[in-house]
Amino acid sequence: MRRKTKLIHGGISGDPHTGAVSVPIYQVSTYKQEGIGGHKGFEYSRTGNPTRHALEQLIKDLEEGHAGFAFSSGMAAITAVMMLFNSGDHVILTDDVYGGTYRVMTKVLNRLGIESTFVDTSDVTNIEKNIKPNTKAIYIETPTNPLLKITDIQEAARLAKKHGLLTIVDNTFSTPYWQTPITLGADIVLHSATKYLGGHSDVVAGLVVVNSEQLAQDLHFIQNSTGGILGPHDSWLLMRGIKTLGIRMEEHEENTRKIVEFLASHPAVKKVYYPGLESHPNHEVAKKQARGFGGMVSFDVGSAEKADQLLNSVKYFTLAESLGAVESLISLPAKMTHASIPKERREELGITDGLVRISVGLEDVEDLIEDLAQALK
Numbered sequence: 001m002r003r004k005t006k007l008i009h010g011g012i013s014g015d016p017h018t019g020a021v022s023v024p025i026y027q028v029s030t031y032k033q034e035g036i037g038g039h040k041g042f043e044y045s046r047t048g049n050p051t052r053h054a055l056e057q058l059i060k061d062l063e064e065g066h067a068g069f070a071f072s073s074g075m076a077a078i079t080a081v082m083m084l085f086n087s088g089d090h091v092i093l094t095d096d097v098y099g100g101t102y103r104v105m106t107k108v109l110n111r112l113g114i115e116s117t118f119v120d121t122s123d124v125t126n127i128e129k130n131i132k133p134n135t136k137a138i139y140i141e142t143p144t145n146p147l148l149k150i151t152d153i154q155e156a157a158r159l160a161k162k163h164g165l166l167t168i169v170d171n172t173f174s175t176p177y178w179q180t181p182i183t184l185g186a187d188i189v190l191h192s193a194t195k196y197l198g199g200h201s202d203v204v205a206g207l208v209v210v211n212s213e214q215l216a217q218d219l220h221f222i223q224n225s226t227g228g229i230l231g232p233h234d235s236w237l238l239m240r241g242i243k244t245l246g247i248r249m250e251e252h253e254e255n256t257r258k259i260v261e262f263l264a265s266h267p268a269v270k271k272v273y274y275p276g277l278e279s280h281p282n283h284e285v286a287k288k289q290a291r292g293f294g295g296m297v298s299f300d301v302g303s304a305e306k307a308d309q310l311l312n313s314v315k316y317f318t319l320a321e322s323l324g325a326v327e328s329l330i331s332l333p334a335k336m337t338h339a340s341i342p343k344e345r346r347e348e349l350g351i352t353d354g355l356v357r358i359s360v361g362l363e364d365v366e367d368l369i370e371d372l373a374q375a376l377k
């Protein structure tokens, strides 16, 4: 099956009982047993629900892995994956990971004894230098949020294998439409499905795909024990979103390419961060490992005041957290998504007060460019 076909026919499609072409919403918590243990595959909806199961099969197929899991948010998914580790274990992470990932590692999981080190994984030698005897995994976000840095997944996975570590990839920005980390050697792929996979700013969800039966059993045990599952209605909304992922991603990319051209030549813009630009330091890696560069762009307008003016002047870019939806969104990472990262750390990373991030939507690109042009003026 090719990629757009798989989005529509992957996993479990329709309902064999009625012929309904869409998987029904099984709004149910428990299932009748014909005697103790005599059930039809489902006992209790925390453990398994048919609508969630259909979504989990679909993401497993799309990421070309062994098993899929749906959680109540991206953070619930990330936390469940980290629960695979024990007190005393160490994880190496990309330095400009999503602020919430940084927060859960440094303010919650650290209290349970899970250590973390944040390094610039776009240079894989930084990973090797930080491997310790208790290191258990490399956690990569690529492209990163908000600086769009790229890590070579194949190289990181090769290094991880050499040292007996797991490779975990946050694939939120690329989605399996553009990038399939398991085919590049990763063990676990996860998503804030709230973003492109859902695509319509109407659901908060997290998805995980693992590449082995052992990881599948371990993660299922954690999911069932800790309970951060996705409900049936949200599972259904995600499946509906995923059906159009291909055409949406193609269009996001096309609009983004034109906006990047415009920004790169605008005198008020100091710097543009986009992996599709030939001048991007990891452009060649991005080209090698992904089929597209995505719809996220960051650019620096030089100061917090200028960034504020821009945010207050745009008409079609909604000022909001989040990304990956049909509507264009704009945000100021230093004050919004990355506010939980201390200022000194943000500055070290290059997340300046004048850095603006846009998630390019599916509006007419001419309207978006005209809007940015008047706001930059």
Ligand SMILES: Cc1ncc(COP(=O)(O)O)c(C=O)c1O
Pocket: 073, 074, 075, 076, 098, 100, 101, 141, 145, 170, 172, 173, 191, 192, 193, 194, 204, 205, 206, 322
């Ligand atoms: C790259 C990335 N990973 C994880 C998350 C967390 O996901 P959620 O907001 O669905 O909990 C986000 C949220 O913005 C994100 O951008």
